[in-house]
Amino acid sequence: MRILIVEDDPLHRSYLHEAVRAALPECDTILEAENGHAGEVQARKSRAEHVVMDLQMSERNGIEAARTIWRERPDTKILFWSNYSDEAYVRGVARIVPEGATYGYVLKSTSEERLKLALRGVFMESQCVIDREVRGIQQKSLGNAHGLSDAEYEILVDVALGLTDKAIAQRKKLSLRSVQNRLQQLYEKLDVYEVPGGGSEGWYNLRMRAVAVALLRKVLNASALERAERELRNSGGN
Amino acid sequence: MRILIVEDDPLHRSYLHEAVRAALPECDTILEAENGHAGEVQARKSRAEHVVMDLQMSERNGIEAARTIWRERPDTKILFWSNYSDEAYVRGVARIVPEGATYGYVLKSTSEERLKLALRGVFMESQCVIDREVRGIQQKSLGNAHGLSDAEYEILVDVALGLTDKAIAQRKKLSLRSVQNRLQQLYEKLDVYEVPGGGSEGWYNLRMRAVAVALLRKVLNASALERAERELRNSGGN
DNA sequence: CCAAAATTTGCGGGTTCCCGCAGGACAAGA
């Protein structure tokens, strides 16, 4: 049994190494990579079927690396080990996990015990192990009280990239008006109208404010933006 | 000699603890805090004059903590120890350093050697120790080829918060037109006009695109936005 | 001190955005 560790912080990497060794004595070789790209290469070369990896790394982040790994071998078991439980990350992971794949999502702040349990659960028992906090985010993002539908999220990302309504309409093959409708739904779901000072109107540029709120609430984050930007650029714009 | 460590990651905290113990044998007590707020409290209580602290922590980040610490005792020596060298962080730190204070800024990825050197340099020799990469960012942000002036940066932040031109004019006590002028400068300095696909016009909403580019280039980041948002809210909007 | 350079401000217009209103398209259920 071989395990691949993808993590850029050396301290965390060696901590993980120890945890794996302790939790999975049946594991005979532990491979390491220090960024997403190296992780992909290693995974391809070693055919490792068990990967534990960090999100937010430089040089290709965890989500992108996971996507290409899963594209090549969809039965790979991946345990995500992240600092944050931003909705953007949770959504990003959910978006790329293949049909029936087993994976886990635990926070770096969890106890060593829980990390070891997750390691065994995902790699030995083929369970999906998701931390409580992360689960909480998942729920919230689905509970449509304040949660955005996928369609709305897509629009939000396009807006955040700086595209005009017209450009978005073209990309998404919708009429101009439909795009604007979805935008208004966004403006309601994020509390864009709430004004800091007095109740004066016209304080906010709604389109920009929506993105600001999404960033503050971690519905969006820089990493998601980077991914979207790259996608935009090599899809040639439309 | 007492040293206060403010760092939320337990691994990094203990690593720092070790490094301090090794680099500064004359240090007799090492205090620890696990977020910015606790750090402020500890600093106030212990009157520590030497602080090493992380940026990006939950529950009040390093910049805010440093600001209140320096406000109370401007001669405190602070060594910032951060994962990233985002322009937003570098600028944020530079913005709050008091006249003549000594501080340092090293990345978590630097060698143990350099960390120890920085510890001695800042705390014993009262030098300002800034990592090469960080210095590089500093230069770039000043070299006005692509670097934003302080005025432009301020506007950028206000725009990113979602304020309208009019609102910004009011806050900054400028005319509407001046705000728009500064915006146009922004649009030029960030390459807002560059289009992905063909040379079609009207592809970008410039105001939004400027913020997107700033985020992608790390001129802005979520942490800076949070700070600005809080400031906006308790300045009552104007 | 004056001249050059940079900023600020007003005006005017073309464009985009924001959104109420209202008419279609399509699916679910009585």
Added chain:
DNA sequence: TCTTGTCCTGCGGGAACCCGCAAATTTTGG
């Protein structure tokens, strides 16, 4: 089938944005 609900679409107008032009003001440098 008819209703109800949801979504897409077009129209129209008021507000905000983007920006060229030019005068007024401030700053800089000699």
